[in-house]
Amino acid sequence: MAIVQPKSLKYRKAAAHTFILAFLCTIMFPLLMIVAISFRQGNFSVGDIIPSAATSTLDHWRLALGFNVRQLNRVTGSTIDYVETDDGKYQILVRSEDDSSFRNYVTEPFSISDVKAKASADVPYVVNCYTQTSDAESAQFADASTAKENNAVLESVLAMKLGEGSDAVQYFIDKNDKEGTSYGIYKEKIIPPPFPVLLWLWNSIKVAFITAFLIICLSTTSAYAFARMKFKGKTVILNGMLIFQMFPAVLALVAIYALFDKIGEYIPWLGLNTHGGLILSYMGGIALHIWTIKGYFETIDASLEEAAAIDGATPWQAFRLILLPLSVPILAVVFILAFISTITEVPVASVLLLDMNELTLAVGSQQYLYPQNYLWGDFAAAAVLSGLPITIVFLLAQRWLVGGLTAGGVKG
């Protein structure tokens, strides 16, 4: 700005900047919270905004992205003894109170040299083991002179594997977790993802894309009619659409349910629990988009289409070849708006969709929050994930949000 300003403007500018920064922080805070929770150990909604290395974990993200999560639970009251077999190999005997009952786990014999050769800090040396109800013979217990050697076994990471295939359970021995003669024994627990989050995400993207595309198709053609054509009742319909749009769809949930139940009897792919039905219900919300696009169409000089008509274009050709290419910015805006509102919509989707595998992410992620167990961490990861497609669509659509498309066409 080249206008000369008074000196007090400097302070007002600083105040305005401070306000804007504070405002930005305020609205960014919940997002940061969610991101932080998704990286935090456990399912707690309170804690550090920036999790430290000790308390952070990727487990919530693993679950959200469909990977198994491995948990190590300390088995209480475990003691370890070593047994030397006759051929110079070792066996480990673990006594524990796992699952509230005393158990003995005995490994198959293994040689220390094998362990040293194969195990590293990350990859444990896995030894098969079996359970034994009676104690191993005390005569076979290693004496003090071999204890040193035994400790050498534990220099490497050692895992005991019980059972075969998918039922296998692994126990890890941690040499650093030593109390007296007993070592810490950790039982490995594999947690499969509780919900098909990626499938939900795909459902969301699919529904949102198709909905946004169909909304664009419907609302541009309707807006063209409202902006350019003369017909009876035009004003009444336009105002009517606006007024009916003011009632939230939530008010009609029961009606929507009943309606799609009935539709499903005749056209199954548009009925309850189908994405077709959900998309159809979302198509009802185009009134505002029609108004938006109509407003944009009216800024484009009608003489362009008249010129096209004289050039021999049909109304459809004038619409498609002249009007639509000039309306790309508003089409991008409407696409983004429709996409976002569809991705984030919950009430209608939660009523129309029933199967776990059909849910959208916005509805599905709420499965993490049930009154007895609020899985905040897993929920947060899914929630952040649901923001991903919106961001990508926005970034892609941004290149179409350009001004000046109609420049030079008419003298303005």
Added chain:
Amino acid sequence: MAEVLLSKVRKNYNPAILKDTLRNINLDIKDGDFIVFVGPSGCGKSTLLRMIAGLEDITDGDLLIDGKRVNDVPPSERNIGMVFQSYALYPHMTVFDNMAFGLKLKHMDKKEILRRVVQAADVLGLEAFLERKPKALSGGQRQRVAIGRCIVQNPSVFLFDEPLSNLDAALRVKMRLEIAKLHQELNATIIYVTHDQVEAMTLADKICVLSPLRPSAESNLEQFGSPLELYNHPVNLFVAGFIGSPKMNFLKGEIVSISEEKCTVKLITGEKVTACVNATRGKVGDSIILGVRPEHLLTKNIDAADGGKVTAKVIVTENLGAEFYVYMDSGASEVGSDFTVKSDSELEVVAGDEFSVGIPAAACYLFDAEGIAFPRTQVYKRS
């Protein structure tokens, strides 16, 4: 090329209120004519053009192009080309695509499209700009593209809707000449709408003067004739006042004596003026309006003027260098309108002076109380 015939054409935008925009328009436009529609804003001249183009429907009457009734024929099949006031170029297409758009829609052979566009661009001097978008063109170039878009279609009638009104004064003169040249080259029928009477007088073979429709009037087509016919023999007060710049002076008075060749009137200020007008259809004592053009008034040798003289108080003078205007307040003028004098030479008058001008009898126009002109018996030639 084609003839255009309008017969009893009427236009009513809203039938609920019986208020016509155009009524009883009868025009016979000959092949190759350059016709200009003029009139004040709101007289329906653009509407009439759009009706010929097919962008507005015709409420009543017939429109014939080349002898074929085209009332219900869509614009693209009327074989017309139209240049819009706003140019209406397609902003997202290059100049070439703008001009080729209509031909592509007709699935014309690509070589033929190229030949036609290049030919049109050659005529209009647009060869260098074919790959540009309209955004990168100047106003005059855009206007030429709009004309080129018509030319490539090879229409039988060109329609121009105030094509020069968006250009600056210098460019307007240049484009005016180019359009005149184009008419000679193409020899096409051209219908041209403007509110600028210089364009009308210079370009037109025939001018059609339209007026805003009065509720009781039979038609708002006031007069249809050649520019000089309108200038010298306006049929009524409206045409006389509309054609000519500055506007014709009107003085109120009554008839004193009548003959076949001359008529003497007494203005309400008491001054007597003789006019070369056949007023035999009137009678002595009728109130009339005397018209005289500012450029015909004599400022030297006033007493030699055969018509008489008028004296009034000067309000303002304007010196344009080449021309000199004196605006006077005559008691015989309509309230609110000045008595204007145009002189080729500078005059020694200032505001407040009493100033007299001579009126040549041959330069007078005479209108009856209804505004209908009495036939003039002579046409004034300036010496």
